[in-house]
Amino acid sequence: MTATELARYIDHTMLKADAGPAEFDRLCDEAIRFGFRAVCVNSAWVQYVSRRLSDAGIAVCSVVGFPLGAMKSSAKAFEAKAAVADGAREIDMVLAVGAFKAGDAEYASDDIRWVREAIEPDTILKVIIETAMLSDDEKRAASALAANAGADFVKTCTGFGGGAASPEDIALMKDAAGPNVGVKASGGVRDYDTAMRMIDAGATRIGAVSSVAIMEGAGRCEE
Amino acid sequence: MTATELARYIDHTMLKADAGPAEFDRLCDEAIRFGFRAVCVNSAWVQYVSRRLSDAGIAVCSVVGFPLGAMKSSAKAFEAKAAVADGAREIDMVLAVGAFKAGDAEYASDDIRWVREAIEPDTILKVIIETAMLSDDEKRAASALAANAGADFVKTCTGFGGGAASPEDIALMKDAAGPNVGVKASGGVRDYDTAMRMIDAGATRIGAVSSVAIMEGAGRCEE
Numbered sequence: 001m002t003a004t005e006l007a008r009y010i011d012h013t014m015l016k017a018d019a020g021p022a023e024f025d026r027l028c029d030e031a032i033r034f035g036f037r038a039v040c041v042n043s044a045w046v047q048y049v050s051r052r053l054s055d056a057g058i059a060v061c062s063v064v065g066f067p068l069g070a071m072k073s074s075a076k077a078f079e080a081k082a083a084v085a086d087g088a089r090e091i092d093m094v095l096a097v098g099a100f101k102a103g104d105a106e107y108a109s110d111d112i113r114w115v116r117e118a119i120e121p122d123t124i125l126k127v128i129i130e131t132a133m134l135s136d137d138e139k140r141a142a143s144a145l146a147a148n149a150g151a152d153f154v155k156t157c158t159g160f161g162g163g164a165a166s167p168e169d170i171a172l173m174k175d176a177a178g179p180n181v182g183v184k185a186s187g188g189v190r191d192y193d194t195a196m197r198m199i200d201a202g203a204t205r206i207g208a209v210s211s212v213a214i215m216e217g218a219g220r221c222e223e
Numbered sequence: 224m225t226a227t228e229l230a231r232y233i234d235h236t237m238l239k240a241d242a243g244p245a246e247f248d249r250l251c252d253e254a255i256r257f258g259f260r261a262v263c264v265n266s267a268w269v270q271y272v273s274r275r276l277s278d279a280g281i282a283v284c285s286v287v288g289f290p291l292g293a294m295k296s297s298a299k300a301f302e303a304k305a306a307v308a309d310g311a312r313e314i315d316m317v318l319a320v321g322a323f324k325a326g327d328a329e330y331a332s333d334d335i336r337w338v339r340e341a342i343e344p345d346t347i348l349k350v351i352i353e354t355a356m357l358s359d360d361e362k363r364a365a366s367a368l369a370a371n372a373g374a375d376f377v378k379t380c381t382g383f384g385g386g387a388a389s390p391e392d393i394a395l396m397k398d399a400a401g402p403n404v405g406v407k408a409s410g411g412v413r414d415y416d417t418a419m420r421m422i423d424a425g426a427t428r429i430g431a432v433s434s435v436a437i438m439e440g441a442g443r444c445e446e
Contacts, residue, residue: 015291015293016291016321017290017291017292017293017317017320017321017353017356017384018320018321018324018353018356019293019321020321020322020324020325020327021325022325023321041293042291042293042294043293043294043295043298044293044294044295044296044319044321044322045293045321046295066291067240067290067291068238068239068240068265068289068290069240070238070240070242070264070265070266070267070268071265071266071267071302072266072267072269072302072305072306072309073267074301074305075266075298075301075302075305078297078298078301078302079294079295079298079301079302082295082297082298083295086295094240096267097240097241098239098240098241098242098243098246098267098268099243099267101241101243102243102244102245104243130240130241133240133241160383161240
């Protein structure tokens with residue numbers, strides 16, 4: 001895989017509460033320089049980064065109900081729709097982890113459908129299952145549930161709930177979600193070797209804060 | 224102060240992503256048993272706890288834009304309005320920390336007004352300024368800004384962004400917010416002595432997960 005190809009796997013991410021225009025300017029500049037697939041931000045910043053990235057061929061991704069997933073479904077749907085209106089073409093929502101773990105699969109599924117129906121059919125929807133809070137059986141069930149509710153991707157971690165992406169979880173989630181759903185590895189993917197292990201395990205997208213470090217590792221491997 | 228009086232300072236809190244009905248049942252039962260002022264939950268659980276607490280004289284408080292404060296203003300307003308419709312009588316929203324720290328006081332102020340105007344005038348609005356991310360000057364400015372934008376309380380920490388309430392911050396926030404605005408101490412208030420230090424410094428509300436431990440400490444002091 002060339003560095004250019006690797007860059008198209010990466011959602012370059014900035015979700016810190018105290019990030020401001022300086023951080024988002026840098027995020028966008030780096031995304032343009034390396035040709036990342038998307039930038040991933042909180043919904044308050046979607047309009048700002050969309051303006052900076054217009055015509056750059058880099059998608060804007062907004063998180064929704066983030067990072068706890070315990071926001072009311074109608075509010076997740078509203079936030080997603082508002083983010084799309086501001087320029088987001090991808091939505092990374094958090095599973096209703098508490099309801100799901102308590103056995104209320106119907107609530108967790110309906111929660112995803114609320115968001116799916118609030119956005120355009122061609123808007124990519126990723127569902128973060130927050131692997132650190134789930135057993136392996138729960139990871140499988142959550143991945144299948146998300147796929148059935150209309151997710152385009154299942155995603156490992158928010159980065160705020162502990163844990164990290166692992167090749168084992170990527171393989172498990174890919175198997176459970178089926179061939180038509182992508183898998184995004186996020187949480188603790190901070191260097192080239194880790195990113196490549198995720199892709200080898202089946203990840204079709206990487207979410208990372210340390211995207212530039214990943215690309216620098218790729219550069220060293222090509223030398 | 225009697226234990227009964229102390230209990231009326233306490234917002235009994237459960238905000239974990241993976242909390243489910245069992246945790247919220249316990250939260251409500253403890254709130255009734257000790258006579259806490261309110262229970263504080265994520266918006267997905269407001270309807271559930273409101274039903275359990277009907278006629279118990281305990282307010283339901285919903286967090287909004289929690290815990291990052293980087294959700295779009297209109298989405299914070301929607302979430303707050305939906306929570307009130309589900310039974311919330313208090314809203315704890317998170318300041319737009321990133322915009323505020325970057326110097327955009329107008330955005331941070333308008334963000335609060337969006338929520339203030341979306342809820343009933345008698346719904347209590349608290350603004351979490353997330354002290355761990357602010358300098359002392361920023362804490363003062365954020366407290367004054369929140370008061371001017373219609374907050375009934377300023378509040379120290381989300382509990383997810385590091386840091387903890389301190390008597391120094393309580394005094395500083397109380398001074399900056401003025402006499403008509405309450406101060407809620409939250410983050411790291413886990414025992415009776417800490418709770419009393421906050422109240423002595425001027426806190427008019429305590430947010431705690433460990434509310435029962437605080438009350439047990441009060442019981443020992445009365446013996």
